[in-house]
Amino acid sequence: VADDVNASNGQYILIPNGEGSQYSPGSSIMVTYNINVAEAGEYILWGRVIAPSGGDNSFYVKVDDGTDQKWGVAIGSSWRWDLVNNISTGTDPVKFNLAAGQHTIRVIQREDGTQLDKLLLSKDFDYVPSGMGE
DSSP states (O other): OEEOTTSGGGEEEEOOTTSOOOSSOOSOEEEEEEEEESSOEEEEEEEEEEEOSTTSOEEEEEETTSOOEEEEOOOEEEEEEEEOOBTTTTBSSOOEEEOSEEEEEEEEESSTTOEEEEEEEESOTTOOOOTTOO
16 A cells, blocks of 8 residues: 555555566455445446556456456556456456446456556446546
């Protein structure tokens, strides 16, 4: 956890540079979110992120026991909203088909230095979050 006055609640998470990168999905889970989905359907997942360089711009994202999505984050030096994609398959955005009920979202280390402030799950494919978001 690191501090930034521009992050929501003043903090964000990352694997610090120099801690190593993990180019295949492993057990280095950065954060786990347990959520309750009220309505079944197809969802997209946004993240508020900073990716300072081409060597610091990806995570793995896994929903429940699904496939690890290799999320290539848009490079930039300030907080921005980026849709979870899969750079291995060219899927942008990844769509998650979720039943109503409990689900688990895991963000897993890939490249150190990539920063995550928050996630936003939506059924509205036209909605684009801005600022600090919801």
